[in-house]
Amino acid sequence: MTDFDAAVPEKEDRGSAPPSFAAKALTEATGLLRAPQRVFPLIQKLASDRVRTSFEQKHLYSFATTKRSSAVTLDLLLRWIFTAQRSDDGIAAYYSLLTGYSESYPEVTGYLVPTLYEYARAQGDGAAIAAAERATNWLLSLQTPTGAFPGGLHGREQEPSVFNTGQILQGLVCAYRETKRPEVLASAIAAGDWLINTQQEDGSWSGPGAYQNAPHTYYSMVAWALAELSEQSTDHKYGAAAERNLDWVLSHFRASGWVDGINLRGHPNYLHFIAYVLQGVLECGILRRRTDAVHAVAKPAWVLLRKFETNKYLPGAFDSDFKNGHHFTCLTGNAQMSCVWLRLYEMTDDLRYPNAALKMNEMLKQMIPVRGRPGIAGGISGSYPIWGRYQPLRYISWGCKFFADALMMEQRLTQSFETSALKVLPCAS
Amino acid sequence: MRIVILSSSIYSETACALALRVAEAGYVPVGALALRTLDRGTVLRKLGQWGVRGVTRYARNKFLPHRRDGQTLVSNPYLEPVLKHRDGVFRSLREVAASHRFPVAICKDQNAPESLARLKAWSPDLIIFTGGNILRKPLLEVPRLGVLNVHLGWLPEIRGMSSPEWSLLQNVPLGVTIHFMDEGIDTGPILQKYELHDAARSGSLSDLRNRLIAFGIDKIAEVIAGLDQGTIHAKPQSDLDRDNQFFVMHEWLQNRAARRLTTMRLPVDGAHG
Secondary structure, three states: OOEOOOOOOOOOOOOOOOOOHHHHHHHHHHHHHHOHHHHHHHHHHHHHHHHHHHHOOOOOOOOOOOOOOHHHHHHHHHHHHHHHEOOOOOEEOEEEOOOEEOOEOHHHHHHHHHHHHHHHHHHOOHHHHHHHHHHHHHHHHHOOOOOOOEOOOOOOOOOEOHHHHHHHHHHHHHHHHHHOOHHHHHHHHHHHHHHHHHOOOOOOOOOOOOHHHOOOHHHHHHHHHHHHHHHHHOOHHHHHHHHHHHHHHHOOEOOOOOEOOOOOOOOOEEHHHHHHHHHHHHHHHHHOOOHHHHHHHHHHHHHHHHHHHHHOOOOOEEEHHHEOOOOOEEHHHHHHHHHHHHHHHHHHOOOHHHHHHHHHHHHHHHOOOOOOOOOOOOOOEOEEOOOOOEOOOEEEHHHHHHHHHHHHHHHHHHHHHHHOOOOOOOOOO | OOEEEEEOOOOOHHHHHHHHHHHHOOOOOOEEEEEOOOOHHHHHHHHHHHHHHHHHHHHHHHHOOOOOOOOOOOOOHHHHHHHEEOOEEOOOHHHHHHHHOOOEEEEOOOOOHHHHHHHHHOOOOEEEEOOOOOOOHHHHOOOOOEEEEEEOOOOOOOEEOOHHHHHHHHOOOOEEEEEEOOOOOOOOOEEEEEEOOOHHHOOOHHHHHHHHHHHHHHHHHHHHHHHHHOOOOOEOOOOOOOOOEEOOOOHHHHHHHHHHHHHOOOOOOOEEO
8 A cells, every 4th residue: 555645744634534545646646637747757757667676686795886976966956955945935845746846844844954054065055045044934934823833734734743843943943053043043942942841741742743642752853953952042951851852762762773652653664764763862862962872873773784785775664673674665764874874973983884874875876867857856756666655656855855964974974084094993883 | 524615606716726725735625516607696796796897807718718828817816826727727617626526516506405415415524615605504514514614804803795895994904714604694613814914015905805815715725634633623703792794895985995905014923713
């Protein structure tokens, strides 16, 4: 079964019965009737992925290589993001091969802001700064009086969402760091206060505002945003709230490296969410100087690294304890794992992490179409092959975000290697 | 001592050189089992490993007649002294086998029941692995003493792939470890470790790898003799709970390793039991 909504799990269906799979599929398919010019790119992509999956050979000695440079790929990804910025200044969630661009998506728009500023700094690109500023202004207009931000796609959902507020908070903190605009800091503080007010005593978020009213370990991304806010605002209550959540998430780590509590009813454990847990815990742990968090992340990151190195791909979803890997690849999750491995290298000096990340980036570079209509060129699909279960037939903005982040981290790493003497490094795992 | 050689192909230079070296030391193999060369998986693996140009050069060297300009056609020049014979070089296990009178069998999978039956029929004391499949327990249990492997790195510090390159980056001595294989990756008991004295003279990573292969083949006869005479004993590896497995190195890190090679100065050392 294909799940057309799996990518936007924060979109809640309170108050009405969720549309059936058939209804969702039908809605998507009618997009082709409205815009038949999308038929050819659809067939072309389906055929190219069919051919690629039929002929690719993976073996112990191989890894994907491409002549396309990281800089060129990064530029392609950013062009995709610029094109996806809608007339309301928000950034679309995805470009569907069936229905075209989606509405603007506040959550992704929020956490694309740090990517845009980072790209602007690295490349001296003024367009990226302008895009980030427009996105920030749009986000400010969406904030509710409580400080929360709404979940889901713009215009469809007005209920406050913990996760989306946390993700947007990351963008606001970055925007404030870059611009020092007081209204941005005020907005970030209001969002942070709302998050603290809705946090449970055990450090989790559940009930109204949490997806499916349940607590989720991937809300470690919210903890990361609060830790960032703590650094910027110098108010320690945000850091304390971040650590409360961090402790709660860490209590869900198993000895095998698996993390319980992703807790998405009706969805498998997509790599995207597993990687969210790891990224959130790792970044929050780094900011809060919590070595226990860094060590905890190293275990599942290593399990996934071994799987990637041995099988040359990472399954798009897993059952508990990394068992029964599904037979498709979640490209966003792959890009996130590349980020996790590169960050772990910075923390542990274990060169096996960047070794895996560089190979992962090579593989992902091959997946980016250089040519094609806007929405396709420079985009990264939800799944490979494109009919895989995670975001089928869509190019997704958060895939571009995480892969751009991974490539910029790679550039930072390679430049630091070039400018410093080669270190002799111990292995960490 | 009854020795059998496992090879990834009958055209493997390493397997040929090893068979010749052990025969020269007085242990003529009782058989060799090689994977089918033109197997789809093998060809694709080699294409991935060497590229189209490398595979074409390899095929030309193996299948076309010798050139008459006196140049030999050995890809690893350090194996040339072992592979050389009066009229040229040994180019396949078949030629080595004909010269030393031992049988060669071809198989699709070294772990397959028919391969196991063949190996059992040779009742080996020792199997020497030079390449092929990941060996499963039934095969590992065939020889009386075990299956020997020459690992191109220091164990237990560097297990797995790209060992010479990782050794350079991890500042681990460059050398070979001769060990018995078990079901893990390079986790079996160690017989002997040898440091390569002149590794610093290697002009490139592939040159270093070629030197290590030749060095390992040279040393294996010493280990076999030691096993035969009871002077060398296997010691279980320490540090097995630590994950020292390394994977194929990305080109960018390989360049760092190559740079390290050009600047290194190695201490002179000997064998390490």
